[in-house]
Amino acid sequence: MSAPNLKRCADALSGWYITHYRELPWRRTNDAYSVWISEIMLQQTRIEAVIPYYHRFMQACPDVFRLADIPEEQLLKLWEGLGYYSRARNLQKAARIIVDRYDGKLPADYERLLELPGIGDYTAGAIASIAYDIPVPAVDGNVMRVLARLTGDTTDVLSSGAKKHFADLVYQMLPNEHAGRFNQALMELGETVCLPKSSPDCASCPWQSECRAFADGLVANLPVRSKKKPRRIEERLVAVVCVAGDPPRVLLHKRPPEGLLANLWELPNALMTEEERLFPLEIQEQCRYVQELACAKHIFSHVEWRMSGRLYQMPHIALPNGYEAVTLRELQQQYALPGAFRTYAALLPQLLHKEDM
Numbered sequence: 001m002s003a004p005n006l007k008r009c010a011d012a013l014s015g016w017y018i019t020h021y022r023e024l025p026w027r028r029t030n031d032a033y034s035v036w037i038s039e040i041m042l043q044q045t046r047i048e049a050v051i052p053y054y055h056r057f058m059q060a061c062p063d064v065f066r067l068a069d070i071p072e073e074q075l076l077k078l079w080e081g082l083g084y085y086s087r088a089r090n091l092q093k094a095a096r097i098i099v100d101r102y103d104g105k106l107p108a109d110y111e112r113l114l115e116l117p118g119i120g121d122y123t124a125g126a127i128a129s130i131a132y133d134i135p136v137p138a139v140d141g142n143v144m145r146v147l148a149r150l151t152g153d154t155t156d157v158l159s160s161g162a163k164k165h166f167a168d169l170v171y172q173m174l175p176n177e178h179a180g181r182f183n184q185a186l187m188e189l190g191e192t193v194c195l196p197k198s199s200p201d202c203a204s205c206p207w208q209s210e211c212r213a214f215a216d217g218l219v220a221n222l223p224v225r226s227k228k229k230p231r232r233i234e235e236r237l238v239a240v241v242c243v244a245g246d247p248p249r250v251l252l253h254k255r256p257p258e259g260l261l262a263n264l265w266e267l268p269n270a271l272m273t274e275e276e277r278l279f280p281l282e283i284q285e286q287c288r289y290v291q292e293l294a295c296a297k298h299i300f301s302h303v304e305w306r307m308s309g310r311l312y313q314m315p316h317i318a319l320p321n322g323y324e325a326v327t328l329r330e331l332q333q334q335y336a337l338p339g340a341f342r343t344y345a346a347l348l349p350q351l352l353h354k355e356d357m
């Protein structure tokens with residue numbers, strides 16, 4: 001079979017998108033701010049999971065000015081559950097630059113968008129094309145998969161040059177007008193039809209008659225992905241410390257300003273092999289071990305935490321720097337506890353009540 005006719009494929013895809021696109025809240029407008037927020041939220045997170053967060057976020061931060069101003073704790077609370085909190089912090093850093101340098105309007109310029117914190121090739125391409133109709137590609141994993149299959153391309157999608165390679169292919173297909181619609185159509189095809197692994201719905205695909213992978217029976221073999229380095233596994237102890245009082249409180253610790261979950265509040269925890277680091281001495285001396293709690297697992301991009309929980313009690317004492325004792329209500333309303341502690345957070349209503357001392 002000959003190589004697919006890319007222009008014909010581009011036309012077929014745009015036509016397909018007009019009748020098959022999903023109604024999503026951020027698609028009701030081409031406003032650059034909405035496109036930006038949705039694209040950042042959609043990194044590493046499924047569409048269905050993003051929708052309620054998107055509504056809540058847009059209600060609290062309807063424009064760049066509010067995003068630039070909102071207190072960090074409140075911003076992180078809005079982001080709680082989405083994970084990868086550096087995305088929220090970068091949004092705010094970028095918002096402040098947009099206010100200072102661009103009068104609160106995201107620049108209609110791909111290179112200037114790229115200079116903003118947290119905005120990489122893909123997001124800059126999505127904002128520039130969807131909001132401003134600038135004909136630039138927006139290549140993510142979905143787009144690479146779809147194009148690798150269409151053209152029978154065996155480039156390793158995890159290799160350093162892969163994005164540029166597939167972006168060059170997109171340039172050959174991009175229409176002069178409605179570049180944003182074309183990019184969205186590519187994403188949509190990857191999200192709803194040309195699905196990962198061996199489950200694409202080729203019978204519903206507008207490219208079936210042109211697709212090399214389909215013709216050659218190579219759908220399950222493409223795209224080519226080299227094996228990733230395995231994640232590091234960390235065995236950790238997590239302490240749920242109930243602090244006596246009326247109402248009872250739970251002990252939180254603020255993480256350091258750099259590294260994983262930077263600056264976020266957490267339940268005190270330490271590597272299993274470094275149990276002595278679980279609390280500073282002044283807390284350790286006051287804490288009374290009560291019982292073991294459930295085990296839990298959380299996967300970050302490069303590390304996996306395998307956690308064993310322990311319940312402790314302690315009196316309400318003056319806490320060292322970096323520690324706070326908060327009520328359940330305060331935790332729910334003001335503190336963004338990372339999803340890694342979800343299992344233990346779910347136990348808190350029961351544990352705090354039980355330990356009502």
Ligand code: SF4
Nearest residue numbers: 194200202205208211
């Ligand atoms: Fe993907 Fe199948 Fe369409 Fe080819 S025909 S692009 S493999 S869904």
